[in-house]
Amino acid sequence: MPDQPHSDAPGYELFVGLLTRHEAALRRFVRTLLPAWGDVDEVMQRVALAAWKKFNQFDPATEFLHWALVIARYEALAFRRAMGRDRLVFSEDFLEQLAEEAENETELASREELALETCMAKLPPARRELVLKAYSIPDQRDLAAAIGKSPAALYMLLSRIRQELATCIERTLKEEAAL
Amino acid sequence: MKSHDDSLRDLTVRYLRGELNADELAVFELRLRSDNAARAEFRRATRLDANLRTIAAGREATEVWETNHAPAASGVSWFVWLMRWIAPVTAVALVTTMFWWKDSVGGPEQSPSEESAAGFAVVTAQANAHWAGGRKFVTGDLLAHETLRLESGIAQIELFSGVTVVVEGDAEFKIISPMEMSVTRGKVRARVPEPAHGFRIHTAEGEVVDLGTEFALNVAATNSEVHVLDGEVEWHPHGNAMRNMKKGEALRWETDGKATALPANHAGFIGMADMSERLNTDRKVRRDEWINYSHKLRHDPRLVVSYQMGADDGWNRRLKNEATEKPQMDGAIVAAARVPDRWGMAGAALDFSPTGSRVRLNVPGEFHSITLLTWVKINSLDRWYNSLFLTDGAKVGGPHWQIMDDGRLFFSVKKHETSEVKRGQKDKYHFMSPPIWNASQSGQWLMIATTYDVDARKVTHYLNGRVFSEEAIPEEYLVENVAIGAASICNWSEPVYRTDAHFAVRNLNGSMDEFALFAAALTSQEIADIYEHGKP
Structure with missing residues (x-):
């Protein structure tokens, strides 16, 4: 797994620190969008991996949570789309609305x-x-x-x-x- | 009917457990979309759910870590969590944790045995309704997937999608889902609010799909008529092209496929307004009959306290004792709000759901046997103890009357001082009925009564005029003199526990429109009579 993060990669410690600090907030956000805990955990993993892959694009002068929420929103909606009709979830545009509102409530x-x-x-x-x-x-x-x-x-x-x-x-x- | 908030809360809880079916989910989404406050509440619930899991998982992981690597560094649990997907191979020491996690994230917690009220619709009103097979429905009853035949009279039904239908007997129909019903016979008028557009009714000749807002159907043996009273519908006849119909249009469709255009006939179908008028007249007659009967009861020398929660003046917080022999013992209303009584008369009942709600009263003297009787509408039993009538504190001789969270009716009279209770003995005996209430009865008015019969040595619980359960009073717990003193209706005043949130909140989440205390055990016949004359 070439994209798998490992502990001697540059920025790893910073990344782990930031993700650790904001993990609860991200989980709350994803939980608001998906009804099953199994799915939430799955999406959380994807968010962490995607964030690590893109971490070189993250500007440390900006807010990490805000940056990670964009990824979480994308991953949750992508996951929902992949689940399609065989799982019971809210419609996509409603999830967009919820996500937008949840993003403004992090504090x-x-x-x-x-x-x-x-x-x-x-x-x-x-x-x-x-x-x-x-x-x-x-x-x-x-x-x-x-x-x-x-x-x-x-x-x-x-x-x-x-x-x-x-x-x-x-x-x-x-x-x-x-x- | 459940309050708006309660049903949303219920939907949220079940959504978070992954229990909603497709229809319920659709309805839930519609309601959330249209209501900002409900959506904010929903997000609050999901955040709490996530926060609880974070705390629980953090502690669990810390525990595992601590047992393996003492002393633990602070914040280590998050790291453990992180390790699980970032560097699983190196986290040998955390194998236990990971296994635990793997198991814990299996999927939505299913709960097939969860008690939940089943149905797609609720009966909101009836006028002289007679149902086939002697079926009886009361306001608030849920209707599910079942063919129903209304032989005569009228019934108003609200589907969970927001659609209201008025059915006139003789009619046969079935609610298929919150968005769908079928009619095999009779007249049905439907009002469809915007979020429920697309609501459809199936008939033998075809189906009507609503595009908003009001239409009526008359299904007879050889033809079906569709009348568009407002808005627009689609008529999909079986084996023929769909027709779009607008306000004022009507169509008769014969079984042989012949179609005749007619003008829509408003007067031919009973609407919600006519229904409500009829019901008001009906209810008023029955309420007046009860008031007449209760005037006689007021002179009963055994009657100690009788409150009818309706006041002539809404702002008055004093509750007059109607027992004519006992002119004192008025009650004082605290916090409770005025709501409609069991006949729908505005302001004639008290809603005790606001925290701290109660009626305070003081009943001096001692009694031998007693009867407690009340009409209540319970929204939900969300406390461990849901009060009906309790003497303050826990005094010897004091009765406590309440409903447990699982629906059992509880009655006790304290026999011993708690400090003097010997080993193996209790301070009082708990007379518990089997559950008298479950979630499907939410919003229904019930008459509950309990008699404490010292002479016959028994306690009897009654529901709607009938004996529900009976138990002998054990000799060692018999209290010959019941003493009430300061007491509360629908709450409990207990100084010791006032600081303990778990005990302090005991108000009934529901309404009461009548309460009576008799200084005697009424007979089962008397209680049946009171119910027969007083049922709404």
């Missing part, structure tokens, strides 16, 4: 990420563990079985916790804004 998004950390810390430990587990195991049904709940009950519980977190994030951001 809000990173404040949300920080607020989420605070809000997670406020959750009762058992619920915090549950969310972390649910988001890190491949099949949530296994988690349901492990804790002796039906999948439906687990989904309900998770969606309630997510809602609580969303409310907490909103409140935290409002409080910050009021400071």
Whole structure:
């Protein structure tokens, strides 16, 4: 694989540093455009590779995230097109609209990420563990079985916790804004 | 019917789990396209979903790393993630992590057993509707892929695409998807909003495709009539060329293929406005009947508290106790907003979904047996405990009446001080019904009642006038004197837990238009009577 990046290539460290810093933001962006986590992960890999291939075109005086988002948008839409009609996704022009709006929200998004950390810390430990587990195991049904709940009950519980977190994030951001 | 926000939230959750089918996805996209706020909310949900995964993955990777290479450098988890695709071969030490990742990115989490309300359309109104086979629908019921026969009367149905149809009996039809239905007999009038253009109705003779906005069909044994009341439709007769029809045009199409042009007949089909007029008259009659009956009830000496949530003056936050024998015990409305009651009368019910909503009341004295009875419309059970009526705190003798997140009705009367509970003993017994509610009942008005019968030693839960479940009161948990004191309707006031978000939020996500407390256990016949006279 000639295009595969390797650690002694020039700019590698800078690239890794930038991508590491903005990885969460890129994932949020791609997640907004694709409904399946498997697809999101696939596109994230493509974005990373494409960004590395084009990294010599990146002007360090400009913002890396903005530059990488353009790549992410392109990769997500290309992926969607390749999936064609056999996968259930939003129509392309609607995705364009979402992408455009999401690109203008990166600052809000990173404040949300920080607020989420605070809000997670406020959750009762058992619920915090549950969310972390649910988001890190491949099949949530296994988690349901492990804790002796039906999948439906687990989904309900998770969606309630997510809602609580969303409310907490909103409140935290409002409080910050009021400071 | 579910609130706008709830159904969008539901769609978002299911979208993120990869559960939406093609029709639902199309509807979801239409709604998001046309609503900036909904779209912003959607993006917020996807960001949260991604952030949670980032946090979870970061921690998991750090844990693996830490066990292999202590001490861990900060930020190492991102590096681990990066290594997985940048330099997999060199990352020998991270094999475990990578395997874990490989497994974790399999695809969308499927959940075939997820409880979800199934249907493409919802019954929004009926007037004297009689359905074949004794079928009964109430407002808010979902209709799915099923042939239905409305023998007489009128039904108004809203499809999830936004199309509203009024069906007049005798009619036979089927909702095929949010954008499609078939009619084998009878009159149907459809109003199609812009996002649902392309909506089609199949008949034996052909199909009508709407290009906007309102048309009607009359399907008889030997012919079909299409009337364009507004806008434009395409008529695709089977085996014949398509015809474009404009406002004011109508066409009769015989089974033998003969076509006759007619002027469109507005008056021949009941529209939404006529429907709503009829319903209002209908509802008003039934509501008046109930008010008459409830006037008699008010004189029942066993009645302690009776609130009808409608006020003569909308701004008044005081809720008058209608029990004539007990002129005091008025309630105070906190936060709850006025919404239509179960007959659709504006401002005659309270919506308790705003956080902190409740009706505060104080019920002095002690009671032997009691009955709690209410009419509620539940949007969703999104708390662990969803309050109906709870005494403040957790006092001995105090009743708690609520619905669990899985739909079970919960009733308890506290027997022991928590500090005095012995090993193996509880402070109270929980009388739980099987689930009385699931998501398909969202938006429907229900009458819920529970009797605490000290003499017969049993607790009975009722749904819509019928016994739902019954349980004996265990001897050691029998409380002979129920004491209420300060209490809340549709919420709980618990000083100890006030700082704990998990416990503090217990308001019911729904509306209530009536609440009653009796100082006796009503008989099942009495409760059935109240339901029969009070059902909308």
